[in-house]
Amino acid sequence: MNEALGGDAVPLEGVTTLVLTSRLIPGLDGGYTVATLQRARLLADAGAQVHLLSVDPGTPTDHAAHREAFVAAGAAASVDAFRNLFDDAAADPRWLFDAATPGASTPGVAYREIPDAAGRPLLALPVIAGDPDWHLTKAAVVVHAPDGDRILSGFGGLYLAWLAHVVAGLAQPIVLVCESRQLGELLATDPPHGVRIVHTIHTTHLSSPYGPDAPVNDLWRRWFAVADRFDAVLWPTAQQRADAEERFGAHPGATVLPNAAPSAVDDPSPADPHRVVLLGRLAPGKRIDHAIRAWSRVIAAVPGARLEIWGDGALRDDLQRLIDERGLAASVTLEGRSDAGPALFDGAALMVQTTAFEGQGLAALEAMSRGVPVVSYDVRYGPRDQLATGGGVLVPDGDERAFADAVVELLQNPGARERAARIALERAADFAPSRIRDDLAALVRRILATR
Template sequence: MEVVSMLRHRARPRFEADPRVRLTPLVDLREDSSDAVDPRLREPAVVFPAAEKRYRQYSRLTDVRAEEHLRGCTADVIIGTRPGVNVYLARFGPRRALRIAQEHLTHDAHSTRLRADLARHYAGLDAVVTTTEADAAVYRARMPLPGVRVLAVPNIVPEPPVPPSYGGATVIAAAGRLVRGKRLDLLIDAFRQVAGRYPEWTLRIYGAGPERERLKELIGERGLDGRARLMGARSPIETEFAQAAIVASASSAESFGMTLAEAMRRGVPVVSTNCPLGPAEIITPGVDGLLVPVGDGQALVDALLALVSDETARRRMGQAALVSARRFDPGPIVSRYEELFGELVQSRNVREWRRHSARWRRRLHHVLRR
């Protein structure tokens, strides 16, 4: 197995890799590397789509290296993990291999221009895999891809190496990028009401981002200094969740909801907005957590108070969360991918026929319109 890194920033990877996995960086950005003085590094990318959010991080050198690597790739299955990389895969990936695009964002998170680019390139792939059934349905409805299998496979959330929460703490935790879309301001306001009735409870917010100073000021304005704390980024986050009694999310949108699954893996019930698209597929309301409408501060207060005030319910939901989170174990999800690979091999000729038929229908329709 090989993991290809588009850009290399450091001497050692941030995460430890199994020795059986080969790590291959394509462009080395370290100051002492030969790539750092390659003039193509300062030329804008031509293949990587300009509408992709990370376009400025890529270059003509990235285009060239991606093409060279993919054209020489001998793998049976190649999986891209973000839209621009999926375009590389569609353009340069060997046709004999299964070429699969993973979507870790969502269809509606992409601009109209990027969606048009992706529709053109995704049409030549074998499959598009989203993290939620809801997003897969959006792709099927708004980006028809004849001959391309569109399905959902959730992220793997492995068993953490820390004991689960015992449920008796007086801590509400939240984690994620400190950005406006996470609506941590709404959570802080909701916690203010919780803290007014239960002064022994605290709020811990984990993460880093551009909203840190604004959130720090808001905590002071709400009189929550020492009660609500910005803890910074932590990894693994499950270690912190295991010290909490509740994990909360007030996000406006999520492509999956990784922190919710990570909290449930440690037996912590979750309170989340029912935002598109992930939480409703992770949480079973009243069983392992609670869902509230997006942007509804009072509903968030009520849900938090329901669990803060009832330790028995917290423990019951926490135990249910431990059980339900097992569906994110590596084993079942790896099996789903193995089944997908087999299905794609068996259906290759049928899917190719559908692709060509759709192409000829479009051409005929264009001719008739003219």
């Protein structure tokens, strides 16, 4: 799996791990949320004491509902593993009062008030609307302390004060797994004392057209400037690590450690020979319009073929208009968001994706774990790693005709589809949770053993 890490299970009893994310809300952020919760489960399975930390300023009631939904769906073992900055502050704000210094709000900045558990004003957060660098603001976060207003320096000051409070109450050694680029930038400058930091990667660092020579996303350039301050960086694919090192140099802690696929089923559901599934946000980067246009060619060859598009997003109305304009309403349907998880793919003949880019591509792995082969554009990053030895078909990026022809070939050739389905199960096993858990545990132990 990864040449740098051992394959034997390495127990993490006695190790505290903090999995830090900006937010965890059911139905939002797609594979990011799935991968973050899964990493926490794998660390717990390896024996670590795991805390899932988030910093979104929702209400305690909202956070409680989110946690219960994750537990009910099997994505988390217990609501007790979750902690949120604003829940902690509302329950007992003494750490806030201690961390802040006397001061006042920043002139000319709008503020959002956050109440304590009794509904009294507790915090005032600066509102930095329309700025992708909002997290870097130095505008004061105002703390309404009993003896008068106090301040912290921006969101960075607030987040770091909370992390110091969290860490002070936990047993060492502590490894913090940072899942968010914005949070990583803030942590890199002043990490919690004595804490080792692992930073994960969830998406491409490239801008359009997402090829090897494409511009680097400006937001990522700043992250690369501090990347060497992390004890380890987890790249989901070898290709992305290689591309990053080509431009920014090697990082001694850079490790290829993909997200796990769901456990492969032993007995896949019988396939409906005409059912094809696409799962993804209805957003520009997923290029679902490519699949819809290609479907005219598919149904010309396979009249009974049906394309189910699962997911929601801003382009829903535009995509429905395209379906109607092409006369495809009988064979292409926008199904909305699904809570079925990998079981969504049960009984499908194929899973397809026409995305412009991926971080790793968890949806494809979910399909493969159910014995469903994949037809995908060959894009950075993920599909090539998953389908290099079979389990589906890679077609040239953006080639709608080749995409349609690959779908038709597998739908019309049951033997080829069944062979691809068997290989899909084998490839999914390469990303099995037990393998990724063992590599992740070995990485944590290696970090703790390094000065």
